[in-house]
Amino acid sequence: MSDTSTTTLGRAEGRVAGHAAAEQAPARSKGYWSGVGSRLLRDPVAMLCAALLGLLLLAVIFAPYLPLADPFTGSMISRLKPLGTPGHLLGTDELGRDMLARLIYGGRLTLMLGLLPVIFAFVIGTGLGVVAGYVGGWLNTAIMRTVDVFFAFPSILLAIAISGALGAGIVNSLVSLTIVFVPPITRVAESVTASVRSLEYVDAARISGAHPLTVVRVHVLGNVMSPIFVYATSLTSVSMILAAGLSFLGLGVKPPEPEWGLMLNTLRTAIYINPVLAALPGAMIFLTSLCLNLLSDGLRSAMNIKD
Amino acid sequence: MLAYMIRRLLYVIPVAFGVSVICFMLVHIAPGDPLTAVMPIDATAEQQAAMRAEYGFDRPLPVQFGIWLGNALQGDLGSSIATGRPVAAEVRRAVGNTLILAFTASLIGFPLGIFFGFVAGTFKDTLIDRAVTALAITGVSVPNYWLGIVLVAVFSVTLGWLPSTGAGPGGSTAWAWDIEHLRFILLPAITLAVVPMGIVTRTVRALVGDILSQDFVSALEAKGLSGTGVLRHVIRNVTPTTLSVVGLQLGYLLGGSILIETVFNWPGTGFLLSNAIFQRDLPLLQGTILVLALFFVFANLLVDLAQPLVDPRIKRG
Numbered sequence: 001m002s003d004t005s006t007t008t009l010g011r012a013e014g015r016v017a018g019h020a021a022a023e024q025a026p027a028r029s030k031g032y033w034s035g036v037g038s039r040l041l042r043d044p045v046a047m048l049c050a051a052l053l054g055l056l057l058l059a060v061i062f063a064p065y066l067p068l069a070d071p072f073t074g075s076m077i078s079r080l081k082p083l084g085t086p087g088h089l090l091g092t093d094e095l096g097r098d099m100l101a102r103l104i105y106g107g108r109l110t111l112m113l114g115l116l117p118v119i120f121a122f123v124i125g126t127g128l129g130v131v132a133g134y135v136g137g138w139l140n141t142a143i144m145r146t147v148d149v150f151f152a153f154p155s156i157l158l159a160i161a162i163s164g165a166l167g168a169g170i171v172n173s174l175v176s177l178t179i180v181f182v183p184p185i186t187r188v189a190e191s192v193t194a195s196v197r198s199l200e201y202v203d204a205a206r207i208s209g210a211h212p213l214t215v216v217r218v219h220v221l222g223n224v225m226s227p228i229f230v231y232a233t234s235l236t237s238v239s240m241i242l243a244a245g246l247s248f249l250g251l252g253v254k255p256p257e258p259e260w261g262l263m264l265n266t267l268r269t270a271i272y273i274n275p276v277l278a279a280l281p282g283a284m285i286f287l288t289s290l291c292l293n294l295l296s297d298g299l300r301s302a303m304n305i306k307d
Numbered sequence: 308m309l310a311y312m313i314r315r316l317l318y319v320i321p322v323a324f325g326v327s328v329i330c331f332m333l334v335h336i337a338p339g340d341p342l343t344a345v346m347p348i349d350a351t352a353e354q355q356a357a358m359r360a361e362y363g364f365d366r367p368l369p370v371q372f373g374i375w376l377g378n379a380l381q382g383d384l385g386s387s388i389a390t391g392r393p394v395a396a397e398v399r400r401a402v403g404n405t406l407i408l409a410f411t412a413s414l415i416g417f418p419l420g421i422f423f424g425f426v427a428g429t430f431k432d433t434l435i436d437r438a439v440t441a442l443a444i445t446g447v448s449v450p451n452y453w454l455g456i457v458l459v460a461v462f463s464v465t466l467g468w469l470p471s472t473g474a475g476p477g478g479s480t481a482w483a484w485d486i487e488h489l490r491f492i493l494l495p496a497i498t499l500a501v502v503p504m505g506i507v508t509r510t511v512r513a514l515v516g517d518i519l520s521q522d523f524v525s526a527l528e529a530k531g532l533s534g535t536g537v538l539r540h541v542i543r544n545v546t547p548t549t550l551s552v553v554g555l556q557l558g559y560l561l562g563g564s565i566l567i568e569t570v571f572n573w574p575g576t577g578f579l580l581s582n583a584i585f586q587r588d589l590p591l592l593q594g595t596i597l598v599l600a601l602f603f604v605f606a607n608l609l610v611d612l613a614q615p616l617v618d619p620r621i622k623r624g
């Protein structure tokens with residue numbers, strides 16, 4: 001974490017410039033974020049991934065309006081049809097349901113179950129970490145030592161433990177994944193906050209009599225949000241893989257709901273009949289997670305954050 | 308250094324205590340009565356109360372925790388609700404197979420990751436670097452339970468080279484280090500090794516690139532040190548961080564094996580856990596998680612205790 005203070009300092013200047021630009025003249029918009037944006041735009045890999053993810057997101061959101069077959073009704077006489085079957089572009093699953101429709105509808109739940117826990121954990125973890133890092137003292141000890149205990153569990157083990165105890169279901173899966181991601185985000189938020197807190201302008205604000213909440217809101221949050229956010233984006237692919245993994249184990253979404261991990265599980269036996277078809281849902285998880293990782297890497301290097 | 312080691316050793320106690328609190332709570336965050344699975348449907352209220360008292364569920368939580376922890380410390384993890392057999396014996400039988408799988412995967416994943424990372428970091432921004440980086444990000448992004456299925460489809464179903472499931476010929480679960488058994492472990496071990504390999508590659512690549520760009524390396528080269536001489540300095544600088552990343556990935560191997568064992572029907576703790584989940588056998592779930600988490604705690608302890616051996620800065624500080 002030796003590079004945190006320098007990058008945070010660099011970002012502090014950028015933030016101030018960005019604020020000034022937003023409040024005063026739109027013409028002076030050469031702030032930190034526009035710099036990041038233009039660097040990201042010049043990164044072809046990141047842009048390709050962003051485009052693919054955007055396309056997937058659009059398809060998933062507007063699935064009901066697309067000319068797709070019903071993902072729930074199947075036909076017993078047309079089970080496990082190969083790719084390219086007329087009327088079923090990507091074939092049919094083990095109950096004769098259209099694979100293309102199920103893959104697109106399945107993306108809804110998989111993406112939701114993968115992204116929401118990271119968003120929840122981002123909010124909770126940032127709150128806990130900023131409080132621990134800014135207030136310090138016994139509160140810091142209490143929060144950070146609790147976080148340490150959760151770090152004693154490998155993330156998959158913790159997710160399976162909590163989901164296994166709570167039982168299958170979408171809400172339970174969201175709860176368990178959120179609990180998995182709060183500790184790492186808290187740890188990052190705490191260390192970034194602690195380094196910002198010791199900067200001179202924060203001291204200056206405190207000495208000038210600003211209310212602690214104002215100092216946190218204006219001077220601390222503004223500077224710690226972007227490193228925490230970038231860290232959180234790097235967790236999205238893990239989160240999605242874990243969410244689909246829980247469904248794969250029978251702990252997440254319940255059938256007949258389409259979800260990539262669950263589809264991978266129910267199609268497993270079809271591996272001897274039609275291996276390409278059986279591999280499709282997992283290929284979707286893989287491609288999405290690859291795009292999320294590459295985009296997060298691109299964002300990281302556009303913001304000049306070292307690994 | 309002695310003070311560091313003692314402090315690190317003592318730190319295990321509160322962490323292990325916290326881990327056991329979380330594992331204990333697993334049974335109590337579960338909705339409904341933990342005994343619903345074994346309770347006869349027509350049990351009267353008195354019978355239910357008697358049963359609850361027999362299992363100790365009628366006492367206050369802290370008391371229950373004290374009793375549970377006391378038993379756990381003596382190696383008694385309660386008995387499985389589904390089979391009635393002691394959980395500790397079931398876990399002991401399964402954990403060996405999980406450790407064998409994790410050990411084999413670490414033999415594949417860590418050396419490859421370190422090697423790839425060194426090559427990419429040394430030849431930064433070349434074609435080799437790009438190829439390795441692509442391989443590493445693929446490794447990090449792949450859902451390994453899917454990769455396992457794909458490998459089975461290719462090497463077992465299509466080519467017929469390797470067995471698709473199980474841990475030994477004829478469905479045997481007794482492990483031996485011979486060719487017959489190694490054929491069974493190859494696919495699950497490779498599957499399990501891919502993610503740690505990707506993470507180690509990325510870490511080592513960044514570390515090596517970082518160190519090679521520092522002034523002291525230019526100084527070493529300027530005074531005429533040979534390539535291997537410089538490499539020795541780089542290795543010494545890379546080792547401490549690599550060691551701690553490897554330590555963290557050991558936990559990944561223990562946890563990640565749960566899904567892989569399900570895919571390959573490997574008779575380890577993952578198999579035990581998916582049974583426990585399927586039958587809602589909470590004591591079995593709790594005991595298995597506790598043992599795996601404690602293994603992770605001690606693996607991290609060993610890595611941290613080995614840290615001063617490779618990082619002289621800790622001795623001074």
